[in-house]
Amino acid sequence: PADNGREAAVVPGLTVYGFNHVSEVADFLNNPSHHTPVVVDNRTLMAAHAGALDLRDVKGQAQARRALEIAAAGGHNLIFVGPPGSGKTMLARRLPSILPPLQFEEALDVTQIHSVAGLLKEKGTLVSTRPFRSPHHSASGPSLVGGGSFPKPGEISLAHRGVLFLDELTEFKRDVLEFLRQPLEDGYVTITRTRQSVVFPAQFTLVASTNPCPCGFYGDSVQPCTCTPRSRENYWSRLSGPLMDRIDLQVAVSRIKPEEMTQHQPGEASEPVRQRVQAARQRARDRFQAEPKLQCNADMQSRHLKQWCPLDDPSRTLLEGAVRKLGLSARATDRILKVGRTIADLDACENLQTHHIAEAIQYRTLDRMQ
Known part of the structure; x- marks a missing residue:
């Protein structure tokens, strides 16, 4: 036509x-x-349209900013946990600004998905920037993973090659969140109907945010928490262990200090962070030359970890101690190694060192809380 x-x-x-x-x-x-x-003219279509959101707008939050950089460099899933007003959403919405630009083949993939969904804003255009999808917590399972009599892609496929942001994660229905487990592991979703099965790609970075408890102020330095231990336990039970195992970076976000709120000097801008991210990803691509299906460190399987994440004795002792103390699963342990590998790439280190593993362990906040 x-x-x-x-x-x-x-x-x-x-x-x-x-x-x-x-x-x-x-x-x-x-x-x-x-x-x-x-x-x-594909060159014109691929011209990046710089977004208005930039990391320079974020004041303070050094650890959260660091976690964003690691997530971008390694393709790692991330959750921010903190009280209302601590900047969780502001941070999450700036992740696309530090991701590498879409390559042409990636843009074709994304454009095809949006075309099937009927979401192309203008005929004959490419989706040239990484998607950022933020479904409401009332979203149903089919709206998240796709469905319909004639299957259409859901939010996780519309976020392909980009970011899926789930704000107030604990407000989503538990059975809806469980739909995420297979796509997070495999990078695609299969929708089966009576006469057909449709496979949609779903390689996205998951970023989530949530309060630490029902009232929102557990551990806050200013406002006391009014929740009972039982209510906090019930609150976190909405998230299954297998789902949380798939979130590599779990970061506690504290209330911004008054002196940080009033400072006039902006934080580091997105562009230099993006350059570090691209350099780290290039190191990973150089390492993965014989494994073309691997795009970033988060894609590694157990056999790859044995090859590219060997540990010296001090690092192994540190990791084994964390596994015992936190009761980590094998999947969570593998994800610590993947995050450590990304931190090493950001440091331009060929081998994992003890401080890389130590930092990766720090990002298991929820394991320490439980």
């Missing part, structure tokens, strides 16, 4: 003509020289 001509023309190597009626097709077959192919 003519309306889809520009959309099809973005694929390299294709000569595309758009028609609205079969008579136009017949005329083309008889007189091809009378028709002009659709021409699209």
Whole structure:
């Protein structure tokens, strides 16, 4: 159809003509020289549109900013835990600003998904920036993973190659969150209907935020918590252990100090952070040359960890002690190694060192709280 001509023309190597009626097709077959192919300048379409959100707007929160950088460099899932007004949402919304720009092939993938969902804002355009999807906590399972009589992609596929932000994670229904487990592990979702099965890609970085308790102020330095231990336990029981195992970075976000709120000097901007992220990802890609399916450290499997994350004796002793003390699962332990590998890449270190593992263990906040 003519309306889809520009959309099809973005694929390299294709000569595309758009028609609205079969008579136009017949005329083309008889007189091809009378028709002009659709021409699209992919370089123009891929021109990045800089967003207005920048890390320089974030005051203080050094550890949370560091966790964002690690998440971006390694493709790690992340959750912020802190009281209302501590900046959890502000931080999460700035993650796309430090992610590497989409490559052309990635942009094609993202554009195809948005086209199937009917969400392309303008015909013949590429989605040239990484998606950021933020479904409401009342979202249903099908809206999250996709569905319908004629299956369409859900939020996790619309976030492919980008960020899925789940604000107030504990307000989502537990059965809805359980839908995330398989896509987080496999990078795709399968929707089965009576006559067909459809597979949609879902390689995204999950960023979540939540209060530490029902009242929101457990551990706050200013306002006391009014919750009982039982209510806090019930609150966290909404999140299953297997789901939390899949979140690599668990970060406590404290209330911003008054002196930080009034300081005039902005924080570090997104661009230099993005440059460090790209350098770390390039080190990972160089390491993964024989494994083209691996895009970043979060994609590594157990066999890759044995090859690329060997530990010296002090590091192994430290990790084993943390596993025993925190009661970590094998999956959570593997994720500590992946995060440690990313921290080493940010430090331009070929081998994991003890302080890389120590920092990675610090990001198991929820394991320490339980």
